[in-house]
Amino acid sequence: MSNELIGKLRAIVGARNVLTRSDPGADLVAWERDWRSLQHGHALAVVRPTTTAQVAQVVKACAAAGISLVPQGGNTGLVVGATPDASGQQVVLSLLAMTQVRKFDAANASVTVEAGCVLQHLQALCEREGYLFPLSLGAEGSCSIGGNLATNAGGTQVIRFGNARDLCLGLEVVTADGEVWSDLSGLRKNNTGYDLRNLFIGSEGTLGIITAATLKIFPQPAAMLTSFVAVPDVASAVELLKLAGDRLGPGLTGFELMNQQGLSLVARHFPQQRVPLWQDAPFCALLEASDHESEEHARLLFERLLETAFERGLVSDAVIAESIAQSRALWHVRESISLAQAEEGANLKHDISLPISSIPHFVQEVGGRLQDRYPLLRIVNFGHLGDGNLHYNIQAAENDHAGSALHAVQEEVTALVYDAVARHDGAFSAEHGIGSLKVTELRRYKPPSAVRLMEKLKDTLDPTNLLNPGRVLDAGRS
Template identity: 60%
Template sequence: MTPDNLIPALRDIVGAAHVLTGDACIEFETDWRQRVRGKAYCVVRPACTAEVAKVMRACAQAGVSIVPQGGNTGLVEGSVPNADGEQIILSLRRMQAVRAIDLANMTVTVEAGCVLQSLQEAVHEAGLLFPLSLGAEGSCTIGGNLATNAGGTQVVRYGNARELCLGLEVVLADGQVWEGLQGLRKDNTGYDLRNLFIGSEGTLGIITAATLRLYPQPAAQLTAWAAVPSLEAATALLALSHRHLSSALTGFEVMNQGALKLVDAHYPHLRVPMWRETMWCVLLEASDSESEAHARARFEHLLQTAMEDDIVTDAIIAENIRQAHDLWHIRESITLAQAAEGLNIKHDVSVPISRIPEFVAQTDAQLQALAPGVRLINFGHLGDGNLHYNMQAPAGADAAAFIAAHEAAISDAVYQAVHRFGGSISAEHGIGALKRDKLPHYKTPVALQLMRTIKQALDPQCLLNPGRVLAAEPTQ
């Protein structure tokens, strides 16, 4: 097999209609943020795991690298090819089947190309809950969620994608298939291969299916919106929520005034509450196994206590599902409002919750001095210590020119601050190509060497998503 006869071989495997070339590849070649455009040798769309394995074997024989792609909703430039036109995009979108729902074992086995929202709906119809929830759930896929260890809005209760996965089916770099779909909660038989592939961003193997953990549907789910005077008050409210609600607390999101101002400006019909009167707002969600009345009583007692302690200055509890949806829609619209406002700088970081107020105060001041007038758009999953710590150009400024002049220095300042506070430069988005060259500054040499050893062992030809996560050579 040589690169010259690879495309005919791929057509024999998946069918001619599912090997795309030329302009037909365009929609697969640009990242979600529209900041990076690659060039694919071709796009291959297999329909099953056996076809993925055959494609991988053909590419291995030809020495051609593969970029696995699901919904292409990633934010770190990890799912599009480079510009040399020599990489194949392996799109898993045709592999959408929900293979089985096991009611007694409370698991679902699903193919990698299944859209997250479709899985949520299928499981809901069966009377159960798959709790992974994020803004891109209408287009992101399960394979991508696992490859990046996606987080979302309910991590505080259910954990990241890793905690929700009990088994995987993975095609390796040489075309072998690891069949590890057992839905076991206990399996102490050696190295944890499943967790090795989760979060590896397609650099160690291609996830083709997964067995996922399910939960009972709650009897009631309530949402509240609270105004807090400071980020310190928000963290105090989180601690109080844990004490009052315990495991019933399923979501705890924080949004600063700058983020909500953008939503109000671009989506005024959403009627953002309270944002003009306070610097921070919190969105809380609680699930209850008893009844809505029980859930509401607990929520009301929590918020009353918080007001008496001067932690919350004002609050509302959604009266119905529509109102709850509207409040969540505001939170989920922040990213879209940033895009509508213009080019921006994104950071997905985590810091120990107890240190977040100090981190934000110090870093905000540093960035204002570094880039006067920069607009700080801070929001995220305070319940698990994850902030989307973003920046917008000064109002009226040329956004492209501002980013060209300041992005490198701003990102370095943010990452250095995160490191000082004992945090991580990537909480849930991954590393991809965007943060690849930053990683050696924030991982120990031992950790990096272990990662390279694993990569070499599983992908000695470096055919799986090369140039993502790890640089080809150690950065000096």
């Protein structure tokens, strides 16, 4: 049966676009292992279609053979949501060969691209045309638009432009029965029945396979300013965020928070980077503002904001980028924290969101409990304060690179963090999704009525559990 299916798949997409372990010189590791190397599966085959019609035919062929599919984009996810299991009986469906820009519509302020388009390539295309596609995240050089939408990616500019969901005007999707649903018109008003687009966004490939999308684009701003500031505590950072929102309005495009522990790791492992102010304060914030009038207008607003912040004691020191290169260097510090954590050794990641007003109390409460119970573990707390999304990570002790002590208590630590998140009306997954890592937490923290509705949707749209089984919802559900 497997050989027969492989033959059919090669007939659909071409022999060169079907990779198997038995092929001479074949190495499927790039598709079989997740970005963090938490899971290394074994695929029956890796299939690389180049058109939506081919995707539909592949789905039908796998459905007929009873072989499940694992849709995959850039494979940069952090919750093991696009990795095959160890059975050797799943087909990885890689969308990275589908990279066409189908339409650039300046009048409609939209662009239609296929799912395999790399985020950074789309950003560059829009910039050449004088526009901005504002989705921005650390993996933008390798993540794909299809994966961004399948996981409802967030990133650094959610405070102004929203998540991937908010940037999407329409989708093209292949369903579990191999049908193609296409709505790429780019309409901003469309009240013709259920909102199917938002049903598939964030579903992690479990309800349908996104093959193309129509996305919003925006005029390039006349100026962008970046500032790195030292703040005495989280409460001051929240007050600074409110002040920045009041003074800059929609011009505030980014507001990141970083604790001293995280910045110290960047300074240690990337000494070529200049990490400003981190030794002088327990927290630093990174602000970005855009302006559609002029550089002078932007700088005037920014400087007045910081003057008021100094007067109110919200900021103890500040650095303002004087060039694009300096701005990129400041952002690079923020984006290097995760890489520095990996260099430092084992760590435990918590991607959480909270009401912004609850964050100071949460940080104080949970930090105190963790330090009392696990005094050798280190808290690396950073993230997108502007939209309430923290990466509340726990680093192993300094003398425990492999993290044996951390691994021994990781379930207790995670439960402590997530229970506190629930008490503060937050969410245990903000922008990384559920994947296979957090299916237990979904049942623990999501209301049972919500889980039942999700199960009904899955059973209706994918009754044979063909698409990405075991992701979001566990495979063994009743």
